[in-house]
Amino acid sequence: MPSSARPFLFACAALIALPALASARPAPQVLCHVTYGGETQILRASPVASPYAVAPVAIGSYFLFRIVVQTEPAALAAVKLYTYADREGGPVPIHQQAVAWPPPRLRPGAPGGFTGLQWVYEPVRDGELQYWCERRADRSAR
Template sequence: MAAPAWAVDAPVLRCQVRYASETLQLEARPTSTPYEVAPHDIGERFRFKAVVVGSEGAVDHIAVYAYDMAVPQAPVLIHEVVYHPPFPSKPTVPGLTGWNHVYSARLGREMVYGCALTKEPSP
């Protein structure tokens, strides 16, 4: 019996994050300690965090967070989404999430991101 599509060897979440004229390529790998995953500062206005909860063999769920850093009470959570299996089998960005547009409360600045769940060859 074949394993489900989301039970893959060495899963990796690849995200592309765009802000202003900058594009970042970020990766997240499975972890059993999601609170220890560090966020990425995007321009000084946003913070982006992608968390893959699971093991090398299977992904339990994926959570993506965006924070507004340009407000006095920063960081302020402005976007949160959680994905559960079965995951789409589209390995190119933005195969999992589609393109998401997130806006800062200050001056309406926009950050755009998209992610795809892919797999790396087993070592």
Template sequence: MSSPSARPTSCLRRPIVTRPRGRWAAGLWFAMLGAVAGVASAQNIQCHVSFAGATRTFTIAPGSQTDAVTPLLEGASFVLEVINRLPPEPGAGVKVRTYGVFSGEPYLMHQAFYLPQNDPRGPHGFTGLQVIREPLRHHELAYWCERAPTR
């Protein structure tokens, strides 16, 4: 008589699969190298800004969280800031803020955040064409940003 706690033994067992460590380590190394190369090639971004009948292109290098934000454009009716942070920085991605200016004081009108891996191949980069209209004077500012071409 067999006891209830006894388990039947099976002659079929899963085979133990071993992989050579050298191949695994080399694969991991190449994967890390590809990730670093991808981040390195996407560090700078270019933003194309149209305001008051002129279009200008700005190149924005990555910065850290402690860096002071310098506006790309400061005018009588608009202030435009673009922040570019790479992983593993807190808040990694591209943040665009547009302020209107009323009585000399800026107020936030538009803010957008784009993740670092967001990189479609459209005619207006990863942001798409964005148009912001200042409500008092009806001035318009348009921008779009893309990853800077690698050299």
């Protein structure tokens, strides 16, 4: 192989490898610290293409909590948080919060995160759910 072809081949190999390197970057993740009945759960969410595929998570016997992270398209990029009352007739929305993407970067575990501490009350049983969310850079976050 002529030595003049080596730089060209090296450049081609680098261009071919570039998408693989870009996809190896850690995906952003949102962690929500949800407290109900004295117990705290950490719920994790990664960006999704469609918000309709994200199912809520049961919290206790009454609440459902849903985290939707959309990073594209830019006009719709947001973190949307939904709390539902799990009623006999089906879920009823009782709280919603939306934060533009990307949310502010704070130090990991900063109290209140990018949402601030939120309180949601059961309209029937007088219970309380609290949550706050933070952004992490990868899936290995605690």
